[in-house]
Every structure is written in structure tokens, then in C-alpha cells.
Amino acid sequence: GEDVEQSLFLSVREGDSSVINCTYTDSSSTYLYWYKQEPGAGLQLLTYIFSNMDMKQDQRLTVLLNKKDKHLSLRIADTQTGDSAIYFCAESMGSQGNLIFGKGTKLSVKP
């Protein structure tokens, strides 16, 4: 089946930049998403990118898409302790656009 791959852990120091990487398999995915999950909570959409874009910037967040390599990344500038969470990459599949999630990357931010 289709798979979305992410590294499981990332640790950075407060103020540094964080880069979370993701690879996906469905070249026909129209949209790719980044969701954030804080402890004990549901998932919250951070940002998404349309497949015909290479980059999208939204305040401290930068999403880069390499469609040829099916590689997606999320960069968080000036990472804060409040950014500590699990970050999920997701692609939309099929005509219904079902979201297929990666296993999530746990970001730990050290003061």
C-alpha cells in the first residue's frame, strides 16, 4: 500500500531552526499537509501545499516540496519550547482525498 515516511524523533535547542522531513509515494497526491499534535490533544492543521508549488511560507513555517523525489519538508524558524509536539506529514489519496499519515516526528525543544 501507499506509505508516508518520517523520522520518529528530532531534538533541537530553543532558537535554532527545526527541519522535519517526509517522503510520500503517491505522485498523484494533489495536496500535502503538515499537522501538529500536542500531548493529549487531537491533530491541528499547520499548513498545506498544493502539488504544483515548490515552496510555501507562513510566518515561521516554510514548506518545501520536491515533487520529483516525492520529498516534503517543514522548517520551523526560531523554534520555541511551545513547538514541542508530534508533527505528522499527510498526503491526500484517491478521489475522496483520504488523508494518509506518516508515523509522526516527535520534536523536542531544549531550553
Place this chain on the structure above:
Amino acid sequence: NAGVTQTPKFRVLKTGQSMTLLCAQDMNHEYMYWYRQDPGMGLRLIHYSVGEGTTAKGEVPDGYNVSRLKKQNFLLGLESAAPSQTSVYFCASRGRLMNTEAFFGQGTRLTVV
């Protein structure tokens, strides 16, 4: 605006018992989903619905049934709970357009002993 509400938030079941998880959304969304989240496994799609009266199987449908009798509600049933169904269950909904945000409930933590 409540968004997506899941009930209950916590439940402990004995093996073989049955239960129904309720998901309610007040955003008039067409699409609704049930996922389970397990450590190291991410979110896996159990069942989904593209509209009132329709349901379809996702990646891990075995042991679960669903119903979408009303547009705003999506029910997930466990007929005979097993320890392997211990998990955190998330419901989500979104509109028909592909670029619309999927909204998630807060989750239901289910333990089967």
C-alpha cells in the same frame, strides 16, 4: 462552534464487550473519518464516509463497523472488543473540496482488558 466532538473521552472495556463511539460535527461537512492512533504507528484509517448514508473501509477496518445515518454524526462500533483494539481513536471531518482542512476531535482513549 464546537467543531468535532467525540464521546466518550475515555472507556475501559472487557474483552468481548461491545460499545459505540460517537462523533458529531457541526460544520456541515460531507466527509467524516475514523482513525486509530497507536505508538509508533501514526494514524491509520479505519472507516470513512463521503456523505450521509454511505460508508467505506479504510486501511484497518476489521473488527469495526460504522454508520452515518445523519450527516452530522459518524458512529464507530466495536461488536466484540479485543485487547488489540486498545488505542486512541480520532474522528475527523472535512468539506468536499480537497484543499479544505480536516478538523479532528480530541480523541477517545479506549482500553480493552
